[in-house]
Amino acid sequence: MTRLEHAFKDEINEDTPFDRLLRAEIGRYTGGISPVALALAFADWSMHLGLSPNRQAELMRKGVRKSLRLAAYLGRCASGEASQRCIEPLPQDHRFDAPEWQQWPFSMLHQTFLLQQQWWHVATTGVSGVEPHHEEVVNFMVRQWLDIFSPSNFLPTNPEVLKATIESGGWNLWHGATNAIEDTHKFLGQSDTPESENFKVGRDLAVTPGQVIYRNALIELIQYSPDTHTVYPEPVLIVPAWIMKYYILDLRPERSLIEYLVSQGHTVFVVSWKNPGPAERDYGMDDYRRLGVMDALKVVNTVVPEQKVHAVGYCLGGTLLSLAVAAMARDGDDRLASMTLLAAQTDFTDLGELDLFIDDAQVAFLEDVMWARGYLSRDQMAAAFQLLRSQDLVWSRMVRHYLLGERDEPFDLMAWNMDATRLPYRMHSEYLRELFLENDLIEARYDIDGRPVALGDIDVPIFTVATKKDHIAPWESVYKVVRHARTPVTFLLTDGGHNAGIVTHPRHPHRTYQMHDYHPSDKSESPEEFLRNRDTHKGSWWLPWQAWLAERSGARIKPPAMGAPDAGHPPITAAPGTYVLER
Known part of the structure; x- marks a missing residue:
């Protein structure tokens, strides 16, 4: 290729700011979802279905059979015969549980909807030749569109709403309209939410006593005051995800994991991430590792010298911690006593439904959205997570708030969830490409300081929740650390979701867990076998984890001083610090 051809090729391949701004502007109206990615998925599905006449005929036959089933059911209903529904909702679908849905004509409406939903599931899955990722995207998006038209979402077709309207004389609709106006004001930033009014950080939340003892451009490091006369010599360093405010682990008193650890005699340090804005757009993954994990560890070693550290990572913080610990092990750095991962993925082969938003076209589009602002906003992240559970987080919520006129009682976890965070452009781009798309850590391609690291490099015991x-x-994805690690791994599976399952105080009345210790020579068990083979224990996972930490800690000693003034790390300000208050 000639020099002119090279220059011409480079000129064509280079994205101009106008191109990127155009795509970013489109992203404002699509919630950051790429219309090209969706078009590719639907084109793949529709063209392969168009070339499958037998499959088309099969779908027509299924449609006719479902119509006959519905007609027979409606005939039995019209004659007054008690009859079971011709189709049952999926186990997680509770929209039609109320007995009013069994009465005419609402029985016809919801049964017709469920039969359509089932038919479309068959139509969008199993089409020969369709790329699996495209099939998942099409199936997911069709479900979202169908859910919009569910009879439960509209006043005339929802018997529960009609009953409430009659009984209240229409006041539920008045309250619903008031709720809608209030939510609009909150969305526009013109008023506070009940959560932010009732749960203030530093007053109601994040109140475990402590001091910020270190601050750099990316983190504040908080050391918590001892609550016992003696403590374990090995400190605990917690690295939360930069996608969340750290006080998810320090909610109200008696709901705080940090408070619990301190009460059990642990010296606890936690990283509080800065909420990045346009000025932090060029912070990358390595900046988060160096300024976040490694700088914090260095300060902890200064405050508590000559002691190894129990490192804990939550969610993306656990992924980042795994990278740092793998690099430490590769380089012969033995400052850690153990590593704990809380709801953290290290192998990104199977991401569940979150994988729907991750492919080359989607990541490229999202990069342009972030490039224009310098960060990914919290609203865009929240929209993706809400889509994954749209029945619970979108439509059922809208019915409760705007048709039934009800309000959810504010609580601490909801207040934390409303506290906005952002992700810098470069870091999130690197994270999506190198870990989500390429799975570089598991493939031993992830470079730190010019050399690759692998999960198998880690040489300290691991506790995974x-x-x-x-x-x-x-959880099946989180479980994969059992297979990849070459060190003992204790795996624990508990009830609940990504956040509520982790925030499980010992007084929680309904939590259970299963747990097993895996040795390096005994890691052939599948996730399904783990479920079958392990006993179920009642109680919070905090208890066995604390016992696991204690077993790997030395005899208790007097608590260390707060900070290290002689080493340049005096207490700066009281916890929760300043970074956590940034909006």
Whole structure:
């Protein structure tokens, strides 16, 4: 190829700011979802279905059979015969549980909807030749569109709403309209939410006593005041996800994991991430590792010298911690006593439904959206997570708030969830491409300081917690650390979701867990076998984890001082610090 051809090729391949701004502007109206990615998925499905006449005929036959089933059911209903529904909702679908849905004509409406939903599931799956990822996208998006038209979402077709309207004389609709106006004001930033009014950070939340002892451009490091006369010599360093405010682990008193650890005699440090804005757009994954994990570890070693550290990572913080610990092990750095991963993925082969939003076209589009702002906004992240559970987080909520006129009682976890965070452009792009798309850590291609690291490099014992209803880090995906690690792994599976399952105080009345210790020579068990073979224990996972930490800690000693003034790390300000308050 000539120099002119090279120059011409480079000129054509280079994206101009106008191109990127155009795509970013489109992203404002699509919630960051690429219309090209969706078009590719639907084109793949529709063209392959168009070339499958037998499959088309099969779908027509299924449609006719479902119509006959519905007609027979409606005939029995019209004659007054008590009859079971001709189709049952999926186990997780509770929209039609109320007895009013069994009465005419609402029985016809919801049964017709469910039969259509079932037919479309068959139509969008199993079409020969369709790329699996495209099939998942089409099936997911069709479900979203069908859910919009569910009879439960509209006043005239929802018997529960009609009953409430009659009984209240229409006041439920008045309250619903008031709720809609209030929510609009909150969305526009013109008023506070009940959560932010009732749960203030530093007053109601994040109140475990402590001091910020270190601050850099990316983190504040908080050391918590001892609550016991003696403590374990090995400190605990917690690295939460930068996608969340750290006080998910320090909610109200008696709901705080940090408070619990301190009460059990642990010296606890936690990283509080800065909420990045346009100025932090070029912070990358390595900046988060160096300024976040490694700088924090260095300060902890200064405050508590000559002691190894129990490192804990939550969600994306656990993924980042795994990268840092793998690099430490590769380089012979033995400052850690153990590593704990809370709802954290290390192998991104199977992401569950979150994988629907991750492919080359989608990531390229999202990069342009972030490039224009310098960060990914919290609203865009929240929209993706809400889509994954749209029945619970979108439509059922809208029915309760705007048709029934009800309000959810504010609580601490909801207040935390409303506290906005952002992701810097470069870091999130690197994270999506190198870990989500390429799975570089598991493939031993992830470079740190110019050399690759692998999960198998880690040489400290690992404790891993997963939650059964996690739609962000599916527990089967979290479980894969058992297979890849070459060190002892204790795996624990508990009830609940990504956040509520982790925030499980010992007084929680309904939690259970299953747990097993895996040795390096005994890691052939599948997730399904783990479920079958392990006993179920009642109680919070905090208890066995704390016992696991204690077993790997030394005899208790006097608590260390707060900070290390002589080493340049005096207490700066009281916890929760300043970074956590940034909006």
